Amino acid sequence: MEDLEESVRLTAWVRGRVQGVGFRWWTRSRALELGLSGAATNLADGRVEVVAEGPLGDCARLLEHLRSGRAPGHVDSVVERWSSPGGTFTGFVER
Template sequence: MPENNDNSRLTAWVRGRVQGVGFRWWTRARALELGLVGWARNTEDGRVEVVAEGPREACVKLLALLRGCDTPGRVDGVVERWSEPRGSLGGFVER
């Protein structure tokens, strides 16, 4: 199987005006469309943390959407971290 289809875990921290604008709901909808599992939550410092697991190609697409211009609010930057999937997630939820 090609490497880009291996499952991955993406953790992304999104900064900007991303709280109170439907960003977590929007992220959940995009992740479900891509067949990913995980969650999105607000952090105390104003960012949104997104954890998604699934095919690496789908995670890359979600990351591109998070960085895109069609998000609710305003994204000033996204920091990402890639790791091995833990496999303990089901569905995609807003926390």
């Protein structure tokens, strides 16, 4: 079993009606509740890129939130990538 306390970076690309609906603010709120650092960024193609760093278990919970159907707007799909943390974030910001 993986170590849920292992520090990781989650990068998630969220597709759907996720810009201009409070999605980045909502994502930031969930991430801060989990104690994660990172950013939620609007992309030119209409997606939102979410980068979060912290314990594996907490990043996995954020991913569950993104896929839950409770986010503002409408999420069609979430593509994820897991990697080692870069340690470049302090707090969680909207871009």
